[in-house]
Amino acid sequence: MRTMKKFSPWPATALMAALMIPAAQADSVKLDVQMSTPVVLAGTSQKAYMRVALTGLESRRRHRAPVNVAIVLDRSGSMGGSKIEEAKRAALMALRKLGDDDIVSIITYHSTVDVLVPATKLSDRGSIRRAIQGIEAGGRTALFAGVSKGARELRKFVDRNRVNTLILLSDGLANVGPSSPGELGRLGASLAREGITVTTIGLGLQYNEDLMTRLAMASDGNHFFVEDEEDLELAFATEFGDALSVVGQGFTIYIECPPGVRPIRMVGREAEIAGREVHASLNQIYRDQTRYLLLEVELSPADAGKAQRVGDVEVGYYDLDSGSRAKLQDSVSVTYAKSPAAVEKASNREVMTAVVSQIGAERNEAATALRDKGKVEEARVAFESNSVYLQENAQRLDAPQLQDDAAVNLEASENLGEKEWNRERKKQVEGQYKTRQQRAVIPQRNKN
């Protein structure tokens, strides 16, 4: 395995790519492309899944990349009492995790917006701490303006060599300014293209989980459902843990399929598919964690014994270790075989698990949509059958995490009543979101 530190001019790259197949690896991120079924049935057209996995490796550098974080806090009337106090405590705790080179800004919103702490290096912690302690709750929820102002503060120092994160805390429905999930999603997508990630924390049971997840999803950030304000600190700790362990960001994934292979869709993620070319993006890869993309493709029929390249994958990103743009390449093929047993035998359990997990999340979303329409009975059936599907695959693939997903779906099917659903929905949406983020702590055997 060879290391490619820097993106080289095209002819050389093409040559090296030819030499380096199947995998190329830079310093801090490893690319691994595999098929769910490396062996496919001959003589028939069929669907298959390609998994593009990116794994953050241990940094060689002592120092982590500096972060540029905007904390956007809801201080509307509903945040009164222990909620605002816990939020302040969590923000103060987060500050302690940051170093003097990190940049922080604090924005609060209610009916209007206050930029409490404009983007600044953390050298004067005292005044920032006092500003946070002075926050009081009251008023409406100008969420859009809060995010807009937070993004502006981030943009003052936005840099590909910094981890640029906006953390949005809200416990209520946005009621000043744009407030539809679609609109917030477009804003998140725009910010992502500037290298800004938005992480959303929904507190309590009153916030709009669709809006919060769309915003986070579009910018590839995290989303947390924190029912009890006492758990806010944990959410902040997790988020800061992520932010402080980013090894690469601004990933662009380009997959080119040869003739005979038709890309259908990117499972659980938006991607641009034009003909046989696929473009996708990922904002961040964390140390010791894998994130993956699943591309569903349709393979043309071929004779047994024939090998077929499914795709060439090219990944570009900012390597926070070296501070420059880096590039990874890999490709993957399938072989056609006559016997279904051979297909079954060769199938990649790990990729299949990922596929089942994503399909489970999609079905979970569909069941949620049924419940949203008030079709309680149909939703129950959908959750239950999804649970059965996940359960069966858990056994077939020997995948315990699918077992957990099955249990979550079963639980959902039992909490469809008016009283339980609001809370349950937030939990389900958070679960869907986590699945669709397609990340996992590195399975050890993948490290080769």
Place this chain on the structure above:
Amino acid sequence: MKPRLTIVLALIVLTPLAITGWLGARLVRDQQAVVEHSFRELMLGQLRSVDALLGRSLEQYEELVRGEMSPLTVNAQELRRRTRQSPYALQYYALDVDGRVVFPPVQEPSALTAGERESYERTRHIWDGGELSGSAGDAETSTSGSPTGWHAWYGADGLRMMVWERAEGRVHAAEINSTRLLAELVASLPETDALSPEVAQGRIRLVDSTGRLFYQWGSYEPEEGALPIAALALGAPLGAWSLEYFGSSAAFGGAAEAHLLLNLGLGLGLLGATVIGLTYYFYREQSREMREAAQRVSFVNQVSHELKTPLTNIRMYAELLEKDADEADERLQRYAGVIVSESQRLSRLIGNVLTFSRKQRRNLELHRTPGVVDDVLRQVLDHFRPALEAKGIEVELALDASDTVSLDADVLEQIVGNLISNVEKYGAGGKYLLLSSRRRGDTTEIVTADRGPGVPSRERSKIFEPFYRVSAALTEGVSGTGIGLAIARELARLHGGDLTLEPTDKGARFRVTIHCPAESQPG
């Protein structure tokens, strides 16, 4: 204090205060209107500067988008790359010279990405309607000389916008990420804590075309349904959006108004104190002088009383002397006559003073006894005869009231005495006195007339007013017209009649009526 005086004093104090207060209130109201107007203008100016700020943000955004659009190209791969990477645009477009969309490749739907398909559906009405190819849209000329502009419309979930540029007959366009644009607008607007204090006291709202609150700043919290003090409609592409300023009346010129009110209050207070002080001083002066005058009157009254007894003795003895004196001793008789006449004059004077004093005390009473009016008149005339003769006054008598009637002879004597005394004093120049009497039922009418200078017409109504002026001239006044006529009229009225000044060609003519019913002859 008399109630009338109280009312007068209250009016003296309250009238200027009320007038000043009213004027002051008007001043405050006018001032407030002026302040409000200028404040509204000021706020409108503020809103205009916000509008300008928004305009600059839109321009900047357009520049960002057009920066991404340049160099202009129709290359699909390049346009896809731009679309993929742009934070500002959702989709780039390229049209051919005939106004047909060539990128994205809509002629070949299977080649479209999902994003391109969605964007094309959203913008289809623009391409099909040829809205950008024609002259529609608010076109400007870009720095490069080619026409460029915005196009805004409302989609299912709010405002949507497009930036376009035409070069070499082709339109290049970008469906912009309107949410991102709105976020830029919000980011360019002030925050509540970054405001100058005078703006922080108000609240500025940016309201979208549906009347929904989009963004607001300033610490003032308007009440639900409150109307803005100033409002400004925005132009394209944010057509039908508006900026509104809210504030409390305390926010604008509140300090100035309070200042004015304070000044007004102080002024009114000062004026009130001055007026009250002056009125009190005036009242004290007047009551002191009245007290002093009353003391003087009471002194004169007492003295008069004391004088009355010795004067009566002098008169009696003088009359005895006149009667007993030797007929031949003409000189002695003349001297005695002068003493009698002068003492009678003095008696009248004292009588007037005492009557006046009794009247002051509301103590006048009538003592009717049987008597004859003509007898009384002759007697009075006898008293005056020496003085009248001395001045050469010819007396014409026309007496026709010889019945015995019920009357107060002293009162009648005093009335007629005062009138004849006036003739002697002021009408002597006419050398003539008419004294007539006649009865009419229970009333007897007496007329005195002279041919002197008479009474000037403008003083006719005043001559009966008692000479009540508080002054050192009181004692002189007793012998002057004022008190004599006033007492005469008072006594005539006491006697059930009146005293009037009759119009006449020459001199003064007074008419006295008294009520004196006929007295039944004693048994």
